[in-house]
Amino acid sequence: MKRMEFTLVAVVGLARYVVTADLALIPAPREMTVTGGACPCATAPKVEVVASIPPEGYELSVRRDGVTIRHSDEAGLFYAKTTLAQLRNRGGAGFRATAQATDGQKPVPAEIPCVEIKDAPAFKWRGLMLDECRHFFGKETVKGILDLMAAYKLNVFHWHLTEDQGWRLDISGFPELVQYGAVRPESPKHGCRGVQGDYRGNGQPYGPFFYTPDDVREILAYAKERFITVVPEIEVPGHIRALLAAHPEFACREGVPRVPCTLNGIEGDVLCAGNDEAIAFMEKVYDEVCALFPGTYIHIGGDECPKKRWKECPKCQTRIKALGLGNEDGLQAWVTRHFTEHLAKKGRRAVGWDEILAGNPGTETVVHNWRKPEFGVKAAEKGHDVVISSSRTTYFSVSQGVKDDPFDYYSRRRLPLSVAYTFNPLAGMSAEARGRVLGAECCAWSECIWNEYDLAFKLWPRGFAFAEVLWTYPDPAKRDFAEFSVRAAEHRRRLIDAHVNCAPLK
Ligand SMILES: [Zn+2]
Numbered sequence: 281m282k283r284m285e286f287t288l289v290a291v292v293g294l295a296r297y298v299v300t301a302d303l304a305l306i307p308a309p310r311e312m313t314v315t316g317g318a319c320p321c322a323t324a325p326k327v328e329v330v331a332s333i334p335p336e337g338y339e340l341s342v343r344r345d346g347v348t349i350r351h352s353d354e355a356g357l358f359y360a361k362t363t364l365a366q367l368r369n370r371g372g373a374g375f376r377a378t379a380q381a382t383d384g385q386k387p388v389p390a391e392i393p394c395v396e397i398k399d400a401p402a403f404k405w406r407g408l409m410l411d412e413c414r415h416f417f418g419k420e421t422v423k424g425i426l427d428l429m430a431a432y433k434l435n436v437f438h439w440h441l442t443e444d445q446g447w448r449l450d451i452s453g454f455p456e457l458v459q460y461g462a463v464r465p466e467s468p469k470h471g472c473r474g475v476q477g478d479y480r481g482n483g484q485p486y487g488p489f490f491y492t493p494d495d496v497r498e499i500l501a502y503a504k505e506r507f508i509t510v511v512p513e514i515e516v517p518g519h520i521r522a523l524l525a526a527h528p529e530f531a532c533r534e535g536v537p538r539v540p541c542t543l544n545g546i547e548g549d550v551l552c553a554g555n556d557e558a559i560a561f562m563e564k565v566y567d568e569v570c571a572l573f574p575g576t577y578i579h580i581g582g583d584e585c586p587k588k589r590w591k592e593c594p595k596c597q598t599r600i601k602a603l604g605l606g607n608e609d610g611l612q613a614w615v616t617r618h619f620t621e622h623l624a625k626k627g628r629r630a631v632g633w634d635e636i637l638a639g640n641p642g643t644e645t646v647v648h649n650w651r652k653p654e655f656g657v658k659a660a661e662k663g664h665d666v667v668i669s670s671s672r673t674t675y676f677s678v679s680q681g682v683k684d685d686p687f688d689y690y691s692r693r694r695l696p697l698s699v700a701y702t703f704n705p706l707a708g709m710s711a712e713a714r715g716r717v718l719g720a721e722c723c724a725w726s727e728c729i730w731n732e733y734d735l736a737f738k739l740w741p742r743g744f745a746f747a748e749v750l751w752t753y754p755d756p757a758k759r760d761f762a763e764f765s766v767r768a769a770e771h772r773r774r775l776i777d778a779h780v781n782c783a784p785l786k
Pocket residue numbers: 531532551552553554555589590593594595596
């Protein structure tokens with residue numbers, strides 16, 4: 281067996297081993313022992329069900345005479361096969377079909393090193409968020425992302441489908457949403473941040489770009505085969521200018537334009553929370569979303585909702601007084617409670633960005649932390665389940681700070697790979713609060729991501745670091761970035777071989 285020997289020694293769990301190209305696993309297994317020698321792997325792996333293995337976990341035993349996989353659930357079997365595929369990988373093929381390549385029927389003939397692995401994820405919510413509103417990427421790009429998520433054991437695809445700049449989901453019975461919401465007169469010119477003071481339009485009409493229910497079902501099936509849950513995000517009450525383009529009658533004031541925003545930023549016009557018809561309309565939208573998406577969690581947004589219109593709106597003020605909500609924060613908490621309860625009646629759980637904490641909604645709503653980590657800690661300590669996305673360490677929309685970055689549009693902001701590898705979703709949490717951290721998400725906001733090449737460059741290799749933090753959770757005080765970089769370099773080589781535009785490490 282030909283091996284590229286690296287000089288670094290990896291410490292993962294209790295095991296110490298020399299990292300070689302064929303042992304460059306990402307995420308690193310929780311426990312791995314290299315026993316020496318290699319397996320020709322001419323026969324299919326032997327598979328055994330062992331009930332005591334934790335959910336999504338597996339044991340993989342590669343010996344000279346063959347491979348044995350032990351697991352307790354189907355996801356665990358899938359992840360064992362994924363690890364096996366990484367051990368087999370020499371040239372980068374197989375990302376399109378990580379599971380199929382090792383389906384036991386047609387084993388790829390390749391010698392692999394003998395190892396004993398015991399593995400299970402540290403967190404159950406290992407997510408990636410894609411904003412398809414500021415820029416739309418389409419089905420094939422989404423499938424490519426799902427492939428790579430599966431290859432690195434990520435399991436929640438958070439699909440940001442509605443925004444001020446676009447409504448990307450055709451909902452049965454409400455054709456106006458995409459008729460008006462999925463098009464806009466133009467977009468920010470390539471390379472321009474698209475905000476007030478830095479807006480140059482490209483003069484090109486954009487869209488219509490949206491997903492039909494059939495498209496969604498296709499994506500859901502593709503995700504399911506890869507043990508990925510899809511969490512759709514339909515924002516309320518802010519970031520809804522594309523919805524108001526279709527239904528201006530649901531705004532607090534008259535005269536909201538019949539087109540989505542072209543400028544990026546925080547839009548002042550939001551849903552009129554005092555308008556019963558607007559609330560009933562959103563209930564029907566969520567009903568249709570629930571009919572389409574089978575997963576437990578529905579993201580309801582809730583971030584960056586300016587209160588100016590509500591302060592000036594007689595209907596909103598009447599609601600605040602009638603229900604004794606106190607002020608506009610109280611009205612937002614009422615909106616959060618209302619839709620959390622509406623979704624709960626259907627057996628679903630609402631997730632909202634951490635601004636929803638302002639008015640003290642019930643702890644039934646899962647809080648998605650994105651601002652300072654303190655908000656995540658506060659939410660967990662109040663009793664909310666939380667998902668962590670730290671804008672400092674998991675927002676992969678800004679430059680990695682690599683040499684000659686062709687996709688650097690925010691000149692002053694940087695999130696290098698080394699910083700992504702410091703991410704700690706449990707930072708500052710008490711023992712009790714830690715138990716409420718479901719996991720985390722890395723986020724690709726697309727104000728400044730114009731196409732799939734740009735998107736891949738921003739997601740990888742930082743996505744490797746994120747995946748390892750969520751699956752392996754290496755001790756934050758002892759993380760070895762130099763050792764990780766060796767493995768990341770090997771995986772970058774594999775992605776480049778597979779025509780994925782992975783950024784260089786430096
Ligand atoms: Zn209003």
